[in-house]
Amino acid sequence: MKRKKDEMKAATLSRLVAQGMQEKKGEDILILDLQHVKQAVADFFVICSGNSNTQVDALMDAVEETVYKYVQENPWHKEGNENKEWILLDYVDVVAHIFRKDRREFYALEELWSDAVVTKVED
Numbered sequence: 001m002k003r004k005k006d007e008m009k010a011a012t013l014s015r016l017v018a019q020g021m022q023e024k025k026g027e028d029i030l031i032l033d034l035q036h037v038k039q040a041v042a043d044f045f046v047i048c049s050g051n052s053n054t055q056v057d058a059l060m061d062a063v064e065e066t067v068y069k070y071v072q073e074n075p076w077h078k079e080g081n082e083n084k085e086w087i088l089l090d091y092v093d094v095v096a097h098i099f100r101k102d103r104r105e106f107y108a109l110e111e112l113w114s115d116a117v118v119t120k121v122e123d
Helices: 004-023 053-071 101-107
Strands: 027-033 044-050 077-079 086-090 094-100 117-120
Touching: 004 027, 004 044, 004 053, 004 094, 044 053, 044 101, 053 086, 053 094, 086 101, 094 101
Parallel strands: 044 094
Antiparallel strands: 027 044, 027 117, 077 086, 086 094
16 A cells, blocks of 8 residues: 555656646646556556657657756666657656657557546646
């Protein structure tokens, strides 16, 4: 069972990830709270879309910079930086998913994790 302090840290981190996405005009930003979903691999997923490989790359950089600026954490693991279609930044309790728009529609993570509590981050 997670302690309240750990839950608050993960929630704060998810908001920082979303803030980084907003800074580079990420589209359709969603925070999926998975804390009460059985078999979830993280407490939160933060998902957004970019319109081009260049924007996806900029979104990744902005997330990393924002998180590091406020909590001095780097991703534990990073994937997808080579092809820029789906970049995953794993902060253990929070996982950022940065998709090129067409890839996001194809993988439909929101539908796969439909039991999550979803918060839409406004522009």
